[in-house]
Amino acid sequence: MKSSALREVAEGVVPKSLISHVPRGFEVVGDIAIVNIPRQLENYRFELAEALLSRFKGRMRIVVRRVSPARDPNRVHSYEVLAGSGGLETIHRESGCTFKVDLSKVFFTSRLQYERIRVARAVRRGEVVVNMFAGVGPFSIVIAKLVQDVKVYSIDINPDAYKLMVENIRLNKVEDKVIPILGDAGEAIDEHGLRGVADRVLMPSPEHAFNYLAKAVEALKPQGFIHYYDVANPKVSLYDHLNLRVREGLRGLEVRWVMRGVRAIRSVAPLKVYACADLEVERATSRP
Ligand SMILES: C[S@@+](CC[C@H](N)C(=O)[O-])C[C@H]1O[C@@H](n2cnc3c(N)ncnc32)[C@H](O)[C@@H]1O
Incomplete structure (x- = not known):
């Protein structure tokens, strides 16, 4: 505020x-x-x-x-x-959604409200989305509320976050659109048949996303979008930093990718900002 x-x-x-x-x-x-x-x-x-x-x-x-x-x-x-x-348990309301959170057990910040709406607005009707680091479900649920006919596979490794996500899905009446999954994002993509299914993959955890970039590509259809989150230094060009990180994270994979946009989201410490790169990705398998 x-x-x-x-x-x-x-x-x-x-x-x-x-x-x-x-x-x-x-x-x-x-x-x-x-x-x-x-x-x-x-x-x-x-x-x-x-x-x-x-x-x-x-x-x-x-x-x-x-x-x-x-x-x-x-x-x-x-x-x-x-x-x-x-x-520290409370009910938080934003963008027409209701989220039950317990700050002593899960990560949650209201400072991502605009980012959640921004990503949800990019999603098109009928898309399949994989959210690899879903927390109590705010990105997934805002998308489900805003967009028709979507399916959002919503993964988190923290059992407390998973339990609250299940409750939040019910509270917001999006049971037909959001599928909660408890587990490691990489393993869940393999174990729940999520390879090659997604039009869009969300990676809203700046601390983890880099190590899971290759897995995000595996979840994508031959063509799709990845919202990649990372930590950056505001004194360094955001575009250059994210470009370098994505290139490194995708090294060795047969993909073509273009960075469609970069965005500094919020400052979290001196010389430390959370940032997002919107990537359009094409896997080599889509080429004849
Ligand atoms: C920074 S929080 C973001 C949560 C949510 N996207 C939000 O905006 O509220 C990162 C989340 O990733 C989850 N996480 C960490 N490692 C994970 C992994 N290997 N697989 C799936 N989820 C993981 C954490 O439990 C946490 O809820």
């Missing part, structure tokens, strides 16, 4: 000399506010969070901060509760 609210509440809590360190925005997932506390405001974090909570009484239940980058292989973050109570 881009808002001056945090700055406003900070005025009663933080010395004037430190106000410029108060972040301009904070993230909202359901009734959970996730704030960033810079080093300079460490001693004021609880009062700041209490003030924010009382400002949004009735809308926010709890204020937390992420305590470390998610080192967990399933990208689950650790959180410190700064104000409020009741745990």
Whole structure:
């Protein structure tokens, strides 16, 4: 949420000399506010969070901060509760969809809302989509809600994310369009007969996508699209970086590919942005 609210509440809590360190925005997932506390405001974090909570009484239940980058292989973050109570399970609504999430068990961010819509708008009626890193299902479900006659195979390795994805599919009434699969994305493509079926493959996990690029190609029909996610340095040309990474990831495979677009999605740390490359891919088998 881009808002001056945090700055406003900070005025009663933080010395004037430190106000410029108060972040301009904070993230909202359901009734959970996730704030960033810079080093300079460490001693004021609880009062700041209490003030924010009382400002949004009735809308926010709890204020937390992420305590470390998610080192967990399933990208689950650790959180410190700064104000409020009741745990990290919540119902988040975006783009006409409802997602049940539990931040203590799964990865979820509301900051990808625009990216989910952008990808969903690229999907055409009747497509088969494989989402290799689906989490609780937000990309898959937004696509299913927006596009007619789609089939989205939605894979995640985290059993908690899988359980919530199953629930979210039901909550959003897209059981006929989204097929949840629990397991490793690479193995699932082999074991669930997903080789050569997809018009489009989504790889929305910047930390894992590179190692699975070849597998994504295997899931594609002779021609199709891959939405490839990676981590980039904002000081380096995004196009050059992604081009190099994709070339490396696809080295040795008989494919032709074109990068149709690149996009910086969000900054996650100093000198670290999440980015996406939209690839159009043609496998050699499609050539006579
Ligand atoms: C950054 S999260 C993204 C989740 C989801 N796309 C979203 O936007 O909310 C990455 C997800 O990939 C899953 N994951 C990690 N390794 C995996 C693997 N080998 N196969 C399938 N899923 C995996 C994690 O459990 C996690 O839910």
